[in-house]
Amino acid sequence: MAEEGNKSSMKGRSKGHQKLWQRKQPRRELVDLGTLLVQCAQAVAEHDHLEASELLKKIRQHSSADGDCTQRLAFYLADGLEARLAGIGSQVYRNLMERRTSTTDWLDACSHFHSSCPFDRTAHYFASQAILGVSQGQPRVHIVDFGIGFGLQWPLMIQRFSQQEEGAPKLRITGIDVPQPGFHPCEMIEETGKRLADYANMFKVPFQYQGIAASRWDTIKIEDLNIDEDEVLIINCMFRMKNLGHETEAVNSRDRVLKTMRRMNPKILILGIVSGLSCSPFFIQRFKEVMFHYSSMFDMLDANFPPPDNKARKMIEKILFGQDALNIIACEGAERTERPESYRQWQARCLKAAFQPLLVDPATLKNIVQMKNKLSHEEFFVVEDRGWLLQGWKGRVLYAISKWEPNETHDDK
Template identity: 30%
Template sequence: MSHKVAITSMSAKASERTYRCSDDSQMAYYNNSVPLAENGRFYMMQNQLDAHYTSSGDGSQKISSNPQIFEAQYCTLESSSANGTYPTQSSTSSHSISPISGSPLSQHDSYSYHTYDSPPTVSCVTEIPDLQSKLKELENAILGPELDIASDSPESLLQANNPLKQDDWRQLLGINTGDLKQVIIACGKAVAENDIYTQVLISELGQLVSVSGDPMQRLGAYILEGLVARLSFTGSRLYKSLKCKEPTSSELMSYMHLLCEICPFYKFGYMSANGAIAEAIKGENLIHIIDFQIAQGSQWITIIQALAARPGGPPRLRITGIDDSNSAYARGGGLDMVGTKLHNVSASYGLPFEFNAVHAASHEVYLQHLDIRPGEVIVVNFAYQLHHTPDESVSMENHRDRIVRMVKSLSPKVVTLVEQESNTNTPFFPRYLETLDYYTAMFESIDVALPRDDKRRISTEQHCVARDIVNLIACEGAERVERHEVFGKWKTRFAMAGFRPYPLSSVVNNTIKTLLNSYHSCYRLEERDGVLFLGWKSRVLVVSSAWC
């Protein structure tokens, strides 16, 4: 395919573009301040950059911030359709970004997802041997051939016009050959800084990862997909493509259910929350549990059994299940399926039961949806949910704090909070490093549970874990729904809403210890002031707390 060069002029101010999603949320910022390595060999490659770069005090090379009009060089693909092009990151370097071939990121679809402040162009590309086939192989492994939504263009996002040999640039960037973690970190840093070596680094990453390899190789495969999606501004579509598939009639459980079985994180959260709830509702006869993400509803089966066994007869139980349509992929059906399941279990134990289905995302819930009735004791459950609720960094309405305050206005007997202990509600690069650290521990814990070539394990990781990683890395604004916070931040939010801690009892602690006996010895459980922390080795992964 032939290429042609188009020269365009713009001011430095105009070159800093804001890319926005279809819902007008901020997608990403890129500017032309591209930090370079401390080596003059960069200038040997691109002497046309000299006029626009100055030396900083620390010896590094940066683009001059002087707001003078300059010429930015772009390349366009003659075969690109009008809506099949992408904006390049404004730079005088020809090392820019082009659509990816073999990636689940379609040119024409992606353009309709975003609006831009200036006319889009696409970048120059040259061939990197075997990279296109490597990415195609990786995409097929992650999404499957049936989910291929690849670009029509044969060019790859990761192809770069770079004269240095691999050993040269590895030495130049201080990267050890074969050190996968170091390459992953370097890729994230390059993307964050719009470095001219981004494509070469991601190319190297593509040679080191595998969805069936060791934990770091598997994690690296999904991080690679996230980076590619981010560079192509199509992270949201890839995230949506990675939803858990509905189980077929021959499958006994969904991928999410399998994940719950091989890792204790979810059982830990549900069991610790149920322990606090069981203690709080002792002796109560009208109980209303509000579950902000009811999932499959299995959490409540043990509560139903315990209430039905009460001396003197069972109380009346009402459960309000809140969930949007996305969760149907994980459980294999809608909220009606959950209600029927819980009705049948309650009937089998002789427990009076009522189910109230709220088909809405958490940030769409208001008091009128909850059908609060006089005389009921209210219990609220936030299990792995609140981090999905938009906060002040996403919306001026700050639904995260609004929901917590609304729940406090109900005067609940107890509120349970279970969340991943991860600080990903942050700018890109700190979030990238935190994602790498957190999911390294998670993939290591999965590695001891099932063989690496186990097809169930690969499917579970691909369809239920990868989509979170892609969302964390590729998406911004309202489209980034994975926004974890550490317990200290949750504690502050609940305290500001008027809550006080409801310490989990020693009975709950002992129950969780018994649970962990059936898992690997590297799992760690710690209790601090009535709050339970579950971790893998030295990394805390999940925190369970209760409030009143």
């Protein structure tokens, strides 16, 4: 039934995207920005500078960072095409990444995003239910978070631990993330630890934090994580596996990270992924996937961010969406750090690494659906498919989350 529900929700995908890209633009020449963008991408792929430049000029005339969702997306995709055409994609991307954004402003923008769109809220609830399920009654819990970022997932979890009848366990979080550019590469990881420690202290939850900066997660050594057999070990990785780098036939960093996670022998692995096909080595196929993925994201923001929140919306679109899209479009090799795969591809990877899937708890699914119906726009959907909780907008799957346990019959330590 889940499969049928998923297929049903996906039916209108192509028509929905076609309508999205062919919206009439008042007081301007009627153009199909989607077609122009694909034509431009083809010219860029063929190194036809004259044709690509003419198409870019036309796209610029009909796009704007302040227009409707189609015009805004075209504005950012054009940045990626322009950088690729000039052969400076990696340089442009590095410059964007090195620009400092106020932590307060960024957290405020993220708060607006999370309250308007249910993806993170749902994923965090799913994860907290899974963690509570395996740690009930246990005195010590150790969460290793690959890609902790600002740690926005953990205040709710700390609060839930504090409400347990038997009292809160001793909580240890190991936060892993890539070092930031600049003079203080570990600043974000350390600041996250301080904020979480303050939060745990507020709710009287015994707390310990260890931050690890690692550019390549496949080089992390298990002994550096200080795992204690007396602790319930939980591995969490929320929407960051897409950043695991350059894939080659000889070294597959994603499989290596999953094998490291398996050797850690956790009680549970919670894996959230951005579901997409932007890993393709073929540029045109990759560009079309980016265009359709982000057309859904920009359309979703249009429907869920009221006008007073334009500043927050613009920050999300520029930093979260625009930079990622530029990286996929304009960068190659090791410089391309955005490589989303579909949840079915991750299913195969996890099975290969000797994990076995755990089914979505029916009560958790019911609560998530009820929350979605009560708090979110009707075009958001959430369905279950073979142990994956799928979330999306207007029929397109955008995010997926699942939970896994070590497969003891296929012990590949």
